[in-house]
Every structure is written in C-alpha cells, then in structure tokens.
Amino acid sequence: MNATTNGTTNGTTNGTMNGTMNGTLGGIVDSTRAELMRLRKWPAVWIVVGAWLALSLMFGYLFDYLAYRSGDSGFSNEGETKAQLLAGLLPPAVPDVMVQGLPMFGGALVMVLGALAAGNGFAWGTWKTVFTQGKPRTSVTIGSLLAVSAFVVLVMLVSTVLCLGCSSLIAATEGHSLTMPGLGDVARSFGGGLLVLEMWALLGFAAGVLAKGPALAVGLGLVWLLVVENLLRGVGSLLSVVDAITHVLPGTAAGSLVGALVGKAGGAPGVLVDISGGRALVTVVAYVVALVGLTLVVVRRRDVA
Amino acid sequence: MDELRNDVRNEPRDDLVVRTDGLTKRYSDRLAVDGVGMTVRRGEVYGFLGPNGAGKTTTLRMVLGLVRPTAGTATVVGRPAGAADVTARVGALIEGPGFFPYLSGRDNLRALARYRRLGDEEVERVLDLVDLTGRADDRFKGYSLGMKQRLGVAAALLGSPELIVLDEPTNGLDPAGMADMRALVVSLARGGQTVLLSSHLLAEVQEICDRVGVIDQGRLLRESTVAELRGGVTLRVRAEPEDAAIAVAMRLAGDDGVRREKDGSLDLDLAADAAPELARALVAAGLDVHEISARERSLEEVFFEMTGDQHTTKEKVS
Incomplete structure (x- = not known):
C-alpha cells in the first residue's frame, strides 16, 4: 500500500462543500446518479427488463401472428375470426396490446426488480456503505426509488416502441395501410401502464426493505400477485365482505385500470373490470404514494447492521 | 467510570x-x-x-x-x-x-x-x-x-x-x-x-x-x-523457594503489586532501579535467585488482565 495521503486537504474543502452538497435536492440527484450507475451495470436488471420485453412480444404479437398465419384461432383469443385476430396485431391496436400483460406478468417482473434493488442492499451490506457517504437516508432512498422508476419508464418506452415496430411490420407484411394509433390513446395507455408498473415496482422495493433481503420479498410478492389475489377474488364471488376487500387490493386496482384502458376484461390474465377506471386510478395512485411513504419511514427509523 | x-x-x-x-x-x-x-x-x-x-x-x-x-x-x-x-x-x-x-x-x-x-x-x-x-x-x-x-x-x-x-x-x-x-x-x-x-x-x-x-x-x-495502560516497566523475578520469594516481593511491592506467572516467576510493580534492593532482600532471606529482569507488559497482557480472559498467564498472589 502506498502510505502517502493528502489528509490535510480535506478540512476546508469538506467544510465548503457540505452546505451545497448535502441539501436534500442535491442529495437526491447525487444518489440517483449513483444508483443509476450501479443498476445499469447489473445483469439481473437487464434480465428482468429483457424477460418482460420478450414475454410482451411473444404473447402480444408472435403467437397471435403465428396463429393467424397458420389459420388456427388466436392463441389467447379463442373464437375470434382471422380478421379480428389481425386487427389486434395492427398499429391501431397498440394502445391495448402494450398494456394487457402489465397487471400480472409485467407487474410481477418489475416487482422482482424492486425487491432485488432494495433487498440485496441488506444482503450485501451496501445500504450500510451508502448511508455513510454524507447523504441523508431519505435522499439516498428517494434516489434509489427514482433509479428503479427510471428503469420502469424505460421498460414502458421500449415496450411501446417495440409494439409499434412489430405492429407496423405486420401491417407492412400483410399489405395493410400504416395507420398509426392516436397519440392521445398511446399516451393514455403509456401513463396507465406506467402507473401499474410503478406500483408493483414500489411494492417490491417496500417488500425488500421490510424483509431486509430479496428472497422473502420476491417469494411472498409473487405468491401474492400471482396466486393470493386471484384466490381472494374467487372467494369474493361467494362472500361479499371478501369481495369488498378485493376491490382495494393492488392487483384488482391494476387489472381494473388496464381493463378500463382496453375497454374489456379477459383476453389477458389479470385484466379486470371489477371496479371503475376512475376508482382504479385513484387506488393505484394511493398505493404509489403510500408505498413511497412506508419505505421512507422504515428506512429512516431502522437500524442498519 | x-x-x-x-x-x-x-x-x-x-x-x-x-x-x-x-x-x-x-x-x-x-x-x-x-x-x-x-x-x-x-x-x-x-x-x-x-x-x-x-x-x-x-x-x-x-x-x-x-x-x-x-x-x-x-x-x-x-x-x-x-x-x-x-x-x-x-x-x-x-x-x-x-x-x-x-x-x-x-x-x-x-x-x-x-x-x-x-x-x-x-x-x-x-x-x-x-x-x-x-x-x-x-x-x-x-x-x-x-x-x-x-x-x-x-x-x-x-x-x-x-x-x-x-x-x-x-x-x-x-x-x-x-x-x-x-x-x-x-x-x-x-x-x-x-x-x-x-x-x-x-x-x-x-x-x-x-x-x-x-x-x-x-x-x-x-x-x-x-x-x-501498559503501566511502565516492572521487575520480573525468579527465585526459590517460591513462597519465601513471594513474601519478600510483597514486602517491597505491596500486597497488590505482585503477580505470579504460570511459569513460577513473579511480576512485581517495581521500577527498574529497585532491582538492587530487591536482589539484596532476596539474598538476605537466603533465597536462590535465578533471574531478576526489567520488563514491560505488553498490551496483550494488560488486555487479558482487564477482560479476565482465560488466556491470561498471570494470577494475583494476594
């Protein structure tokens, strides 16, 4: 080791830097930059993002198009005519296609992303390290949440572009005119889908913080999202009390928000019309706000080993 | 405290x-x-x-x-x-x-x-x-x-x-x-x-x-x-018979100033310049003196004494 240091330089430098660098906003910016750097270099993040994009394209376009070309009925839309099947693959249908897988599969994958981002910080001891880097815990946590959210936005953006690309390719291949969907419709679906993904990502992040690790958070989160809520909705058809409870659950809210965007239930797993679009929107937003608040309170108060 | x-x-x-x-x-x-x-x-x-x-x-x-x-x-x-x-x-x-x-x-x-x-x-x-x-x-x-x-x-x-x-x-x-x-x-x-x-x-x-x-x-x-913490220099003594050596040592260093090492030697809270007086007292008491040396306690020894660790090599004689 080189035992030459410049320890004497720090006194005034740190003194003058502190005022500007430790402000909450500055802290959030610095933390977000650091978190973005480490997330974008994490293979697990790209595997999750890639998995969703692959699933989205396979179930949104590939299987239906193969079914259309082979003359069978659609993969997930049994009973539809070939013309109806093709209509669902063309650009005007993009606002529906880009969100239909979000309530369940997209949500599950970004929830895993959130749980990994937060939970591994405890498993690896990296929260301990970053909490001693001169930034308030609140700023560091908001930075991490923003970085995860940036990847959620990226998922929606790439997903939208790929949907537009695939549908345009199919339209060109099948000799249809290249009629693009209305910008307002795309924006509406983009915003709704973003909210749904953000809610699940934040839920994963909060679960990772509460569980102090990724494994339990991912396991319980997936069981909840893929199994428990569906079972509860089944029981809800028998018991009105349970039915009322399911109306405020995140899965119902996410499914109903997407259901309101596509205008129907079914078609894709998790798409519902159990509650109105307006109520679903309010519930999803409430979850987003509550999950951010819960995460910040827990991180601020908790001892970090 | x-x-x-x-x-x-x-x-x-x-x-x-x-x-x-x-x-x-x-x-x-x-x-x-x-x-x-x-x-x-x-x-x-x-x-x-x-x-x-x-x-x-x-x-x-x-x-x-x-x-x-x-x-x-x-x-x-x-x-x-x-x-x-x-x-x-x-x-x-x-x-x-x-x-x-x-x-x-x-x-x-x-x-x-x-x-x-x-x-x-x-x-x-x-x-x-x-x-x-x-x-x-x-x-x-x-x-x-x-x-x-x-x-x-x-x-x-x-x-x-x-x-x-x-x-x-x-x-x-x-x-x-x-x-x-x-x-x-x-x-x-x-x-x-x-x-x-x-x-x-x-x-x-x-x-x-x-x-x-x-x-x-x-x-x-x-x-x-x-x-x-190390307490400066102490004197180490090895003389026989041991009981008589302890008695002489305690007379000079006080009841709390003598510790017995596991090898039978004594560790005395006395400055190095007390060595001649100690040697005279031991010889006058008819003891066989094998060793008198000045030594400094290591931090490890002090640590073990303070924490009562089982690895300590010393025991109080008083």
Missing part, C-alpha cells in the same frame, strides 16, 4: 472528533453497549479493543449513525452522529466491506464517489493507496478476502475524511498486507486525519495507536494512552 466521564467533560471540545456520553444500546433483553463514554482526539490513532461480542461494532455503528442508541449521545466532529453533514466528513469500514458483487472494484468506488460528488481521479488515488489499481477492473465477487478488505479501506478514504473508522481493517490480509495497512494508518494520522480502529490484533494496536479504549460486556473499562 465517573472519573472517566469527568475527564471527558474537561476535554476542549474542538479537540474531540468523537465524544460519546452514556452511550447505550439494548436489544430486547440483551444490553449490547452499556453507558460508554469514549473520546477520540483530533489527529490521533485510537484503538478500540475488546473481546468478541464486547460491543465494539455496535458502538462504532452508533458513532456512524447506523444504529440508534437506546440512551446516551454520540457527537462526531462536533455534531450529532449520523447527520448527513457528519457522515460527509467521515469514512468507514464497518464489519466487513459492503459492495455490489457484480461491479468491479473501480466501479464500486465510482458509485460511492458519486454520492460524495468526487471525480474519478479521487477513485484512482484511493485505489493506489491500497495497492488495488492492478485488480481494480475485476469484479468484487472475485476478490479474495484481503482484496475486499483493501477495497473497503479505499472506500473509507474517499474524499480524505477527517475521521476514518476502521473495524478490523486487517482481517484477511497477509502479513505483508497487514504491515502495509499499519503504515497506511500511521501515515493517515501524520497527514492530520483521525483514525478510530478496532482490532483483535493487540500487537498491531500497541504499535500504531496513540490511545486505546478497552470495552468488555458493553462497558468501557479503561481509556488511556497505550503507555499508561
């Missing part, structure tokens, strides 16, 4: 980089840290000693604001421990390095540097300080324990903080690495930085620390300079 707290209150505040008062941490029914009053002065290397589970790391975590005290206060660079403007002036390696395993050592430091608004040149500087530049692009998960430890120390040095807290910094280092680490710690103090380090390696602490605090079962037993 009260005496110790009074000493703390008399310290000039500007001189104290760390000051804890009645610092206590309780986990349900277990008292991990019990009213610790510790002071670390500016520019010194402070050794924090204690057996496993004594409360060292918990105390350091409270000093860094990672753990909330159940009672008491910790002040670091004049401000409450854990505040952002405090951690900006502190670098720490606590209970093993915590890094992202998929990132290289260099990228891990770059990520941390972004929190501190430091540039890549600072990352290169600290990598060079810990001799890790050559392996800086390897992934952290592929590092040996010693390399991980070096990276942890490098992270603690980012931004040349006023206070550097190192918890067992030589864990996993080979002998050469340990020697390098000692040299680094000494050079940090020479450069004006304050180092608070905990270590199990008492010889290492004896060599590089200005002052030490000894903690056991959550309580700070003693805080003083290494020289004070």
Whole structure:
C-alpha cells in the first residue's frame, strides 16, 4: 500500500462543500446518479427488463401472428375470426396490446426488480456503505426509488416502441395501410401502464426493505400477485365482505385500470373490470404514494447492521 | 467510570472528533453497549479493543449513525452522529466491506464517489493507496478476502475524511498486507486525519495507536494512552523457594503489586532501579535467585488482565 495521503486537504474543502452538497435536492440527484450507475451495470436488471420485453412480444404479437398465419384461432383469443385476430396485431391496436400483460406478468417482473434493488442492499451490506457517504437516508432512498422508476419508464418506452415496430411490420407484411394509433390513446395507455408498473415496482422495493433481503420479498410478492389475489377474488364471488376487500387490493386496482384502458376484461390474465377506471386510478395512485411513504419511514427509523 | 466521564467533560471540545456520553444500546433483553463514554482526539490513532461480542461494532455503528442508541449521545466532529453533514466528513469500514458483487472494484468506488460528488481521479488515488489499481477492473465477487478488505479501506478514504473508522481493517490480509495497512494508518494520522480502529490484533494496536479504549460486556473499562495502560516497566523475578520469594516481593511491592506467572516467576510493580534492593532482600532471606529482569507488559497482557480472559498467564498472589 502506498502510505502517502493528502489528509490535510480535506478540512476546508469538506467544510465548503457540505452546505451545497448535502441539501436534500442535491442529495437526491447525487444518489440517483449513483444508483443509476450501479443498476445499469447489473445483469439481473437487464434480465428482468429483457424477460418482460420478450414475454410482451411473444404473447402480444408472435403467437397471435403465428396463429393467424397458420389459420388456427388466436392463441389467447379463442373464437375470434382471422380478421379480428389481425386487427389486434395492427398499429391501431397498440394502445391495448402494450398494456394487457402489465397487471400480472409485467407487474410481477418489475416487482422482482424492486425487491432485488432494495433487498440485496441488506444482503450485501451496501445500504450500510451508502448511508455513510454524507447523504441523508431519505435522499439516498428517494434516489434509489427514482433509479428503479427510471428503469420502469424505460421498460414502458421500449415496450411501446417495440409494439409499434412489430405492429407496423405486420401491417407492412400483410399489405395493410400504416395507420398509426392516436397519440392521445398511446399516451393514455403509456401513463396507465406506467402507473401499474410503478406500483408493483414500489411494492417490491417496500417488500425488500421490510424483509431486509430479496428472497422473502420476491417469494411472498409473487405468491401474492400471482396466486393470493386471484384466490381472494374467487372467494369474493361467494362472500361479499371478501369481495369488498378485493376491490382495494393492488392487483384488482391494476387489472381494473388496464381493463378500463382496453375497454374489456379477459383476453389477458389479470385484466379486470371489477371496479371503475376512475376508482382504479385513484387506488393505484394511493398505493404509489403510500408505498413511497412506508419505505421512507422504515428506512429512516431502522437500524442498519 | 465517573472519573472517566469527568475527564471527558474537561476535554476542549474542538479537540474531540468523537465524544460519546452514556452511550447505550439494548436489544430486547440483551444490553449490547452499556453507558460508554469514549473520546477520540483530533489527529490521533485510537484503538478500540475488546473481546468478541464486547460491543465494539455496535458502538462504532452508533458513532456512524447506523444504529440508534437506546440512551446516551454520540457527537462526531462536533455534531450529532449520523447527520448527513457528519457522515460527509467521515469514512468507514464497518464489519466487513459492503459492495455490489457484480461491479468491479473501480466501479464500486465510482458509485460511492458519486454520492460524495468526487471525480474519478479521487477513485484512482484511493485505489493506489491500497495497492488495488492492478485488480481494480475485476469484479468484487472475485476478490479474495484481503482484496475486499483493501477495497473497503479505499472506500473509507474517499474524499480524505477527517475521521476514518476502521473495524478490523486487517482481517484477511497477509502479513505483508497487514504491515502495509499499519503504515497506511500511521501515515493517515501524520497527514492530520483521525483514525478510530478496532482490532483483535493487540500487537498491531500497541504499535500504531496513540490511545486505546478497552470495552468488555458493553462497558468501557479503561481509556488511556497505550503507555499508561501498559503501566511502565516492572521487575520480573525468579527465585526459590517460591513462597519465601513471594513474601519478600510483597514486602517491597505491596500486597497488590505482585503477580505470579504460570511459569513460577513473579511480576512485581517495581521500577527498574529497585532491582538492587530487591536482589539484596532476596539474598538476605537466603533465597536462590535465578533471574531478576526489567520488563514491560505488553498490551496483550494488560488486555487479558482487564477482560479476565482465560488466556491470561498471570494470577494475583494476594
């Protein structure tokens, strides 16, 4: 080791830097930059993002198009005519296609992303390290949440572009005119889908913080999202009390928000019309706000080993 | 303990980089840290000693604001421990390095540097300080324990903080690495930085620390300079018959001033210039004197005596 240091330089430098660098906003910016750097270099993040994009394209376009070309009925839309099947693959249908897988599969994958981002910080001891880097815990946590959210936005953006690309390719291949969907419709679906993904990502992040690790958070989160809520909705058809409870659950809210965007239930797993679009929107937003608040309170108060 | 707290209150505040008062941490029914009053002065290397589970790391975590005290206060660079403007002036390696395993050592430091608004040149500087530049692009998960430890120390040095807290910094280092680490710690103090380090390696602490605090079962037993703790030079005597030698020794050194070593020799709280008088008294008593020598107690011996560790080689004869 080189035992030459410049320890004497720090006194005034740190003194003058502190005022500007430790402000909450500055802290959030610095933390977000650091978190973005480490997330974008994490293979697990790209595997999750890639998995969703692959699933989205396979179930949104590939299987239906193969079914259309082979003359069978659609993969997930049994009973539809070939013309109806093709209509669902063309650009005007993009606002529906880009969100239909979000309530369940997209949500599950970004929830895993959130749980990994937060939970591994405890498993690896990296929260301990970053909490001693001169930034308030609140700023560091908001930075991490923003970085995860940036990847959620990226998922929606790439997903939208790929949907537009695939549908345009199919339209060109099948000799249809290249009629693009209305910008307002795309924006509406983009915003709704973003909210749904953000809610699940934040839920994963909060679960990772509460569980102090990724494994339990991912396991319980997936069981909840893929199994428990569906079972509860089944029981809800028998018991009105349970039915009322399911109306405020995140899965119902996410499914109903997407259901309101596509205008129907079914078609894709998790798409519902159990509650109105307006109520679903309010519930999803409430979850987003509550999950951010819960995460910040827990991180601020908790001892970090 | 009260005496110790009074000493703390008399310290000039500007001189104290760390000051804890009645610092206590309780986990349900277990008292991990019990009213610790510790002071670390500016520019010194402070050794924090204690057996496993004594409360060292918990105390350091409270000093860094990672753990909330159940009672008491910790002040670091004049401000409450854990505040952002405090951690900006502190670098720490606590209970093993915590890094992202998929990132290289260099990228891990770059990520941390972004929190501190430091540039890549600072990352290169600290990598060079810990001799890790050559392996800086390897992934952290592929590092040996010693390399991980070096990276942890490098992270603690980012931004040349006023206070550097190192918890067992030589864990996993080979002998050469340990020697390098000692040299680094000494050079940090020479450069004006304050180092608070905990270590199990008492010889290492004896060599590089200005002052030490000894903690056991959550309580700070003693805080003083290494020289004070070692208690200066004592006389070692080996004479027969042993019982008669003990009687003579106790007459000169007092009832509490004689300790019996397991090899049968006696350790007397007498200055080196008392050796001729001791020799005359032993010979006058008709004893066979095999050895009289001046010796300095090691920090390890003092530590074992204070903590009542079973490895101590001494027993009181009174």
